[in-house]
Amino acid sequence: MTRLFREGRTETVRSCTTQSCDFVKAMEDPNQTKENRLALYRAAAERHQLMYRLAMTGKGIDRHLFCLYLVSKYLGTESPFLQQVLSEPWRLSTSQTPQQQLKLFDLEEFPEHISAGGGFGPVADDGYGVSYIFAGENVITLHISSKFSSxxxxxxxxxQRICQSMCDLAELLLVPRGGR
Structure with a gap:
């Protein structure tokens, strides 16, 4: 994303959409059909791709909110809108960790060399910090942190719930032999 802008720029992809919520609710509902779940999955994936493209081209919301925040501080203006938005708790903080070491060895031949990478703590006392790495085609590592005090x-x-969700998704997307 940063290559599109002078001196770089980052933006947050907001993955919690109405479409993703509808899909998750359908996965939790035993009365839903596989076909309906697949349709909701596709709708959520299409919306996520749109949100990603918007973020990548500078049309996300976080940098705009940050700019509004900076301007309000510079002008000494209080904004009820910003106060409400910025006071919302951030219970889940995630980020992908780059995995440069994959270029140094053959992951298929030496799978024990993969590292879970580093991580970061939660930004809320009752939240989680999750860093993740896609290592090749068959490995995903997670570094999950939370506070014992919560x-x-x-x-x-x-x-465990993330792993179960991934298994449920794999089962949903599994194509039977001889089918499409």
């Missing part, structure tokens, strides 16, 4: 969080349990 009765609401449990990194191990959260990791």
């Amino acid at each position: 009765p609401e969080t449990n990194s191990h349990r959260f990791g």
Whole structure:
């Protein structure tokens, strides 16, 4: 994303959309059909791709909010809108960690050499920090952190739920032999 702008620029992709929520609810509903779940998955994926393209081309919301924040501080103006938006808790903070080491060895031959990478802490007392790495075609590593002091969080349990969600998604997307 940063190559598109002078001196670089980052933007956040907001993946929590109405379409993604509809898909997750359908996955949790035992009365939903596989066909309906697949249709909702496709709608969520299309919306995510749109949000990614918007963020990549500078049309996301976070940099605009940050600019509004800076201008309000510079002008000494209080904004009820910004106060509300910036006071919302950030219970899930995620980021992909680049994996340059993959170029140094053959992942298929030496899978034990892969690293889970570093991570970061949660930005809310009752939140999670999750860094992830896509290592090749068959490996995803997660580094999940949370605070022991929060009765609401449990990194191990959260990791188990992510793994179960990935298995559920793989089962949904699995194409039967001889089919499309």
